[in-house]
Amino acid sequence: MKIVEQKSRRAETVIGICLLAVLVFIATAVVSRQFDYDMSRYGIVQPKAEFELRSAAPTGFETLSTTESYSPGTLYEKINGKAPLYLDSGFGSLQTQRFMNSSDETLWMEVYLFDMGEIKNAFSVFSVQRREDAQPFGSVPITFGYKTSNGLYFVHGKYNVEMVGSQASESLVAGMEAVAATLQNGLSISDEQISELGIFEGAGFANGSIKFELNSAFGYEGLNNTFSTKYQSGEENVTVFFSKRRDEQQAEKLFNSYYDFLITNGFKDVGADFCGANGKVVDYYGFKEVIFHDGVYVGGVHEAENQQAAIQAALVLKEKIGGGK
Amino acid sequence: MNQNQDKNFSRRQFISRMTKAGISIAAVGVAAKYLYDREGPIPGVKDEELVTLPDFSIPVREGQVISIVKGADRVKNVDKAIELLGGIERFVNQGETVVIKPNIAFATAPMLGATARPDLVAEVVRLCLNKAGAKEVIVTDNPINDPRSCFTLSGIGKAASQTGASVILPKGSLFKPSTLAGGRLIQQWPIYYGPFEKADKIIGISPIKDHHRSGASMTIKNWYGLLGGRRNIFHQNINGIISELAMMVKPSLVILDGVEVMMTNGPTGGSLSDLRRANTLIASTDMVAADSYGCGLLDLKVSDLPYLSMAEKAGAGTTDYQSLKPLMASIS
Numbered sequence: 001m002k003i004v005e006q007k008s009r010r011a012e013t014v015i016g017i018c019l020l021a022v023l024v025f026i027a028t029a030v031v032s033r034q035f036d037y038d039m040s041r042y043g044i045v046q047p048k049a050e051f052e053l054r055s056a057a058p059t060g061f062e063t064l065s066t067t068e069s070y071s072p073g074t075l076y077e078k079i080n081g082k083a084p085l086y087l088d089s090g091f092g093s094l095q096t097q098r099f100m101n102s103s104d105e106t107l108w109m110e111v112y113l114f115d116m117g118e119i120k121n122a123f124s125v126f127s128v129q130r131r132e133d134a135q136p137f138g139s140v141p142i143t144f145g146y147k148t149s150n151g152l153y154f155v156h157g158k159y160n161v162e163m164v165g166s167q168a169s170e171s172l173v174a175g176m177e178a179v180a181a182t183l184q185n186g187l188s189i190s191d192e193q194i195s196e197l198g199i200f201e202g203a204g205f206a207n208g209s210i211k212f213e214l215n216s217a218f219g220y221e222g223l224n225n226t227f228s229t230k231y232q233s234g235e236e237n238v239t240v241f242f243s244k245r246r247d248e249q250q251a252e253k254l255f256n257s258y259y260d261f262l263i264t265n266g267f268k269d270v271g272a273d274f275c276g277a278n279g280k281v282v283d284y285y286g287f288k289e290v291i292f293h294d295g296v297y298v299g300g301v302h303e304a305e306n307q308q309a310a311i312q313a314a315l316v317l318k319e320k321i322g323g324g325k
Numbered sequence: 326m327n328q329n330q331d332k333n334f335s336r337r338q339f340i341s342r343m344t345k346a347g348i349s350i351a352a353v354g355v356a357a358k359y360l361y362d363r364e365g366p367i368p369g370v371k372d373e374e375l376v377t378l379p380d381f382s383i384p385v386r387e388g389q390v391i392s393i394v395k396g397a398d399r400v401k402n403v404d405k406a407i408e409l410l411g412g413i414e415r416f417v418n419q420g421e422t423v424v425i426k427p428n429i430a431f432a433t434a435p436m437l438g439a440t441a442r443p444d445l446v447a448e449v450v451r452l453c454l455n456k457a458g459a460k461e462v463i464v465t466d467n468p469i470n471d472p473r474s475c476f477t478l479s480g481i482g483k484a485a486s487q488t489g490a491s492v493i494l495p496k497g498s499l500f501k502p503s504t505l506a507g508g509r510l511i512q513q514w515p516i517y518y519g520p521f522e523k524a525d526k527i528i529g530i531s532p533i534k535d536h537h538r539s540g541a542s543m544t545i546k547n548w549y550g551l552l553g554g555r556r557n558i559f560h561q562n563i564n565g566i567i568s569e570l571a572m573m574v575k576p577s578l579v580i581l582d583g584v585e586v587m588m589t590n591g592p593t594g595g596s597l598s599d600l601r602r603a604n605t606l607i608a609s610t611d612m613v614a615a616d617s618y619g620c621g622l623l624d625l626k627v628s629d630l631p632y633l634s635m636a637e638k639a640g641a642g643t644t645d646y647q648s649l650k651p652l653m654a655s656i657s
Contacts, residue, residue, distance in 0.1 A: 065474065076557035080430060080469040081538040081592045084560065108434075129590050131598040150437075151596040164595040166434035166478075 051187055053097040053113055058178035064098035064108050085128070086114060089214050090121035092158075099175070107165075107172050111179055114160040119192050120212065122160040126153060127211040134208060137177055142208040143197065145180075152176040157189025196227055196244060199320045204313075205240075206230040217241065218302055220261050222254060228302065231316070236309035240317045242299035255293035262289055274311055275318070281307065290314040297321045370513045376501040378518070378551075381527045382575040383416060383610065390649045391609040393618065396656030399584045399606055400448045406580070406608035407452065409652040416578045417457035421525035423577075425449055425490070428531040428547045429466040429481050431593055432474035438587045438600050440475070441530045443484035445582055449528060450488040463524070465493040466550045467517040493520045500553040507639070508569045510562060515553035516573075526577040529612075533583045533603075533619045535591030539563040540630050541623050542592045543616040544579040544609075545571045545641075568635035571612060571642070581607040581615045583622045613642025614649055 054063050068078070072091055075083040086094075092115040101107035116122040123144070130153075134146035137154075145154030149168035154161050161183060165172040200210055210229040217226035218241075228241035245251040259280050263269065267282035267289060274281050279292035284303075288310045291300035299317050304310035392409035394402040407413050417423055427441035435443055446464060453459040464485035468475035472494045476482030482492050493499075499519025505511035521527060531547035538560050539546060548570040549556070559566035583605040587594045594600070603622045609615035613636050617627050627633050627644045637644045 076560070077469060079593050081536045081542070081560065083557070085537050131596045133598045148596045148598050162595060164433070164437070167436055168597055
């Protein structure tokens with residue numbers, strides 16, 4: 001009987017020590033992790049994305065890293081100071097993925113897939129970052145996509161896609177074009193369009209330079225939802241712009257407040273006859289600003305050097321708007 | 326079996342077990358009384374736990390505060406710029422520990438200009454170790470993106486370690502809370518303190534970049550890497566935080582690389598067309614002066630960057646870099 005009791009006590013002791021050891025191990029692990037926390041390994045697990053970005057690896061490339069996902073709350077952890085540009089434009093989520101050339105590890109790219117909620121938001125962040133050396137690619141109109149010596153950028157429905165290469169390389173950019181084709185086929189989008197872009201169609205308008213600013217165009221807070229582009233007016237290349245308002249009263253109100261903003265900031269009214277009371281021409285050290293309102297639109301020409309060319313361009317724009325309702 | 330055991334459970338055993346149980350309960354009670362915090366958790370940090378970054382600046386030498394070197398080769402430029410200020414021996418003494426803090430914020434390729442250039446970092450490491458005779462050179466940063474990727478893809482980790490520097494990646498235990506005297510934003514905020522604790526001198530290396538939020542990222546903004554926690558909240562007062570960084574960090578030397586300047590789409594850029602060659606490198610003991618010169622390379626005026634005048638007002642330096650009589654040189 002005593003032997004049974006002794007065995008039982010020994011077993012209890014061993015089990016007790018084992019349990020205590022496990023508890024000590026857990027406590028040590030918790031303390032260790034608490035003081036050596038690495039977000040990249042223990043960060044919040046993001047919900048499964050609609051599209052597996054890593055599956056877009058082009059032929060001859062392999063994944064260089066895991067797919068990263070960012071929400072409005074964590075976007076700063078990826079792009080820091082540029083985050084407000086996207087956050088102020090309806091940003092929903094971001095997925096990124098790096099791909100490396102299988103035979104040359106110095107050739108790699110990072111793909112940024114921004115879900116901006118709707119096409120206008122995607123077009124806005126795309127257009128305000130357009131590079132000067134933009135070149136067309138594939139069958140994508142340059143209004144919505146371009147490539148540079150080391151990058152490729154395009155809008156696909158609500159998505160703004162940016163691809164950044166490690167260096168200027170034709171083979172790298174070719175790989176980006178293959179990724180673009182995969183994304184265009186794989187990402188389902190609605191058929192929404194940006195109808196306002198039709199105003200900039202026609203001779204003289206450079207559709208490869210169209211910008212859509214959701215906020216504070218030309219430094220004026222009230223001038224939001226503004227489309228602008230370059231227009232060849234005779235010998236002069238000027239910037240034309242328009243903003244569509246809710247109704248005619250709102251358009252007139254914006255026209256007046258923008259005019260007041262310009263005058264407050266040192267512009268002088270040149271007193272030119274343009275559209276009667278519905279138009280103004282102002283000057284700032286030789287730069288002319290033409291503004292008018294027509295129906296629900298406010299339009300104009302921004303910082304032109306030649307007054308005649310500016311007025312001519314404004315008249316063409318006004319005709320294109322055509323008393324828009 | 327159990328019945329038999331119960332039958333043989335003696336009084337002695339019963340008392341023995343009850344005594345052990347009593348001792349255990351008493352021990353728990355004493356421990357609970359000892360550990361019990363009657364006041365509960367107090368928000369914030371105790372004053373004795375707060376740290377302050379030491380002053381790493383060196384004595385001012387009139388006429389040798391800022392140097393500007395023109396040339397396409399940033400390694401030659403930095404050699405010349407430091408030579409004009411009196412040589413690396415003026416900044417680093419033999420046997421000292423130097424911390425170099427390059428901008429390694431993003432996991433991007435070096436040629437995109439979003440991070441300091443690896444060849445420039447390596448050259449400064451070499452000068453400190455081989456010319457000045459530093460005991461140890463540490464290269465570190467607390468990047469925006471995953472640190473391992475940033476140090477690897479920027480090329481700085483490899484360049485630094487190959488030149489003999491120790492590379493330190495940030496981890497939680499290296500952060501300590503700090504309160505900036507006279508500051509409004511840096512209050513009981515975790516800062517990247519560990520690597521700087523044992524440093525004798527610190528050197529900042531940063532590229533000149535456009536910055537969507539602050540207008541520009543140069544030598545002062547580079548110290549944003551010393552902030553821990555959810556530092557993005559400071560973007561709500563970007564000029565305030567940059568001017569407080571100028572008050573918090575007193576470096577021995579800063580190097581501002583304007584050989585290629587990120588003119589647009591900063592601070593990340595992405596396309597080579599975001600860069601413009603300016604073939605200029607600035608070395609200075611006055612961060613405000615260096616950045617005031619640098620903003621001109623971004624086609625900006627000092628007044629376009631409010632944090633510069635705020636930092637000047639706080640006594641961190643001067644925006645009137647011309648008054649310092651910059652030492653100029655060109656390298657063909």
